[in-house]
Amino acid sequence: MHTVQKLALGLLAAAAVASASDVEQLTKGNFDDFVKANDIVLAEFFAPWCGHCKALAPEYEEAATTLKEKDIRLVKVDCTEEADLCQQHGVEGYPTLKVFRGLDNVTPYKGQRKAAAITSYMIKQSLPAVSAVTKDTLEEFKKADKVVIVAYLDAADKASGEVLEKVAEKLRDNYPFGSSTDAALAEAEGVTAPAIVLYKDFDEGKSVFTEKFDVEAIEKFAKTAATPLIGEVGPETYSDYMSAGIPLAYIFAETPEERKELSELLKPIAEAQRGVINFATIDASAFGAHAGNLNLKADKFPAFAIQETVKNQKFPFDQEKAITHDDIKAFVDNFVSGKVDPSIKSEPIPETQEGPVITVVAKNYNDIVLDDTKDVLIEFYAPWCGHCKSLAPKYEELAALYAKSEFKDKVVIAKVDATANDVPDEIQGFPTIKMYAAGAKGEPVTYSGSRTIDDLIKFISESGTYKASVSEEAEESSATAAATESTSSEAAKETDHDEL
Structure with a gap:
């Protein structure tokens, strides 16, 4: 056989293997029948351009192969091709995963997006x-x-x-x-x-x-x-620790040997505080930057810190001191007794507020955001975030509309750099926008709509105590300018489809 023929056959064989999949792609025409024919189905509603969907794909494939042997089927639906089907099932973002036990028993998938986690979750669901x-x-x-x-x-x-x-x-x-x-x-x-x-x-x-x-x-x-005495913080476990409802003590170290050594050293402390504080190591060589989020220096390890996960307060242990059993025990005991003050990272309070958007920092957060007499819409942003930059001119215009309205003393449009200031909320992505309504500061509402002025006005009106609504037409010149800018940049942004 000629080399060219062998190469062609090899490519065909590779293509056949690549096309083989244990994930069934469904359409509106066969979705209902497939779900009815199987006792339990995990469905992924996705879009081809979605970055998170692309990252999920190999994990989803691996889980599908493992679960197929247990008669648990994994399927996917392309929402760019099956818009009606996705709308029918309430899909608002990608990927959306739902567990189907027939068409009348549908629950959201609540596990992690890794093959082992998907497999574990679905086996539990099938029992x-x-x-x-x-x-x-x-x-x-x-x-x-x-x-x-x-x-x-x-x-x-x-x-x-x-x-x-x-x-x-x-x-x-x-x-x-x-x-x-x-x-x-x-x-x-x-x-x-x-x-x-x-x-x-x-x-x-x-x-x-x-x-x-x-x-x-x-x-x-x-x-x-069910929580390891001293576990490990990583992408698969972080959200579980954050939702556990008790503080988390981080042990930062750069090598597996050092993490094991420190775990053994601090094990008696973790045992004494079991159920009160979770202890976990974290790979400082891979996730050292997270030390900065705990108000530690991100280049000096090993290090130790406690995070009060409910209030998002940080208690870093002095990095100039060595990590010893006795010193960490004293630090932990003092923390439990309320004798350690939280470390607060904050930019200086602005001497003057420039522009209609109020700049919030950690030191004035409570005074502005938790002012119980006002509806406060606040954007948590990062300076490097491209989507935050795209939102900025529209957010300024939104603030200007309220500043010139009858609600100027009742509604505050604010922003805070969540990378430079400690805030009570655990922010998972940027930009995050929340409404702290007057008289209901303990129950902020997170905005999940599109980032247009009209939709933000609607959100303020619906989620705020004062039901404050303004007309975008009131700022016609600004709107015209924004529309001119959006001819190029806005169209580009909309096709970027940020999921945060």
């Missing part, structure tokens, strides 16, 4: 809220995920069974739940009914709950026991 476990199936059930929970109950104890069902329904996205009424099996596992054993493939291997069955008590036990 009953509580699976019956026997001596023959227990060992296999323990391998269902990194963390599984099994309750050992007396068959006549209906009350404990009902509590377990409630907890399982609430936490089914997090852990597989099982139950057994076999007293001999409970004895073999070292417990007496009623009891719960959380099995895990890390730390001590299992944790036991023997207190009175109560939904909140079991939920607290599960979340505490």
Whole structure:
């Protein structure tokens, strides 16, 4: 066979392999039938230009191949081709992932966008809220995920069974739940009914709950026991730590050996504070820049800091000191006792406010944003953010409209550089826009619409206490200027499709 022929056949074979996919692409014509024909389906609604969708694609493919063996199907829908279908399912951004158990039972996917996380999440979704476990199936059930929970109950104890069902329904996205009424099996596992054993493939291997069955008590036990004593902060775990509801202590170090050494050194402290503070190492060579977000120097490691995740307060340990057991213990104990003041990063308060948009810094944040007499729309931005720069002239025009309106003393349009100032909110992307309504400062509303003046006015009117609405026509000259600029730059921005 000629070399050219061999090359052609090789390319054809490669193309065939490349085109093979365990992710089924659906259309409006076959979507409903496919969902009805399968017990559980994960659907990704995407757009070809979407960067996050491109990053997800190989992970989604890998998960689809693994899950196909378990009769869990992964599908995708191109919303640029199937706009009606995507609108029908309430898709507002890309990628949107939803779990279908038939067409009438649809829930949002709440897991991470990595193959292992997708696989783990969907396996949990495919199981009953509580699976019956026997001596023959227990060992296999323990391998269902990194963390599984099994309750050992007396068959006549209906009350404990009902509590377990409630907890399982609430936490089914997090852990597989099982139950057994076999007293001999409970004895073999070292417990007496009623009891719960959380099995895990890390730390001590299992944790036991023997207190009175109560939904909140079991939920607290599960979340505490399922968190590694000293875990690792990374892209896959960061959001879990942020949503845990308790502070996070970071141990920054540049090498695996140093992280292991520091973990062993601080392990007794982490054990004493279990359920009060989460401890985790973080790779300073890969994520050292995050130290700056905790008001640490981002070039001096190892380092230690505590973040109060609910209030987003930062408590950096003095980087001029060595990390020793005794010094970190004293620092942590003082933090728990409320004897450590948070570190606050702030730009100077502006001597004068220039322009209609009010500049907020950490030192005047409470005075302006939390002024309970005013509706405050605030943009959290970063100086390097291109989309923030594109928004700036429209945001200025929006502020000018309100400054010249009857609502000038009731509505504030503000901005804060979230990279240079500590703010109470955990900001996931830029720009982030929020409304702090008068009389409801504890419940800010995050804006998720398009970044046009009309839509921002509508948002202020709908989410603010004063229902303040102004007309864009009132600033006709500015609008004309903005329209002229948008002829080129605005069209380009709209096709960029930022997802943040």
